[in-house]
Amino acid sequence: MKFVNALIVFSAAVFSSAALAELSEQYDTVEELMSAHQDYPPSGDTFEMLDAEKPHYRLSKITVENDLEEVVYYENWRAAVYGVYNVFAHTPIEQVTVTATPLEVENLMNWNQATLLEDKSVTLEINREEAFDILAGLIDIDSLSDVKEATEYGYQWSDDFNRVYYEDEQPGLDALIDRLVYYCKSCL
DSSP states (O other): OHHHHHHHHHHHHHHHHHHHHOOOOSSSSSHHHHHHSSOOOGGGGEEEEEEEETTEEOOOOEEETTTOOHHHHHHHHHHHHHHHHHHHHHSSOEEEEEEEEEEEEESOOOOOOEEEEEGEEEEEEEEEHHHHHHHEEEEEESSSSEEEEEEEEEEEOOOOHHHHHHHTSOOOOOHHHHHHGHHHGEEO
16 A cells, blocks of 8 residues: 555656646746846846836847947847747737847947947837737747747747748748738837
8 A cells, every 4th residue: 555655646746747847937027037037137238128017128139339230130130029929938918019129339348338229129019919820820830838948958949930030041030020010110
């Protein structure tokens, strides 16, 4: 009988651990997500909550003064895409407004004089269903959580999502941008 009880306890522990491992990393707010992931830390002026009620937030990729325009363009759009799909994958939020604005520094050693490049800002206003429909038209997904996968380094973009996150992949970032521009409040 002790063996059966031990087996039951062991099985429950194994199945509980497996179930917990399959749970997606979830946060209640954008601020909690950004704080946990640190891809756009507020301390570096790369994340700013503009309106927590809606929510509306700014994400800024760091760019160096003489970066090529093409690099700035794609990095900025990647920030906007991150702001949409990472938030929908990791929060229950139904609609977001994301402003992506490059943050330019003179050089990587001089962070004190950073400038927001407002003339290159992109602002998207989009809901969860619209974001899913756009992506489902480009890659094979069943839900917005499919954009992320558990790895030994935490949750990372899935291989399928990377096919639209980078401009040198197929169908590529340009294909995603072409569909997202319909949700632009302001675009380049």
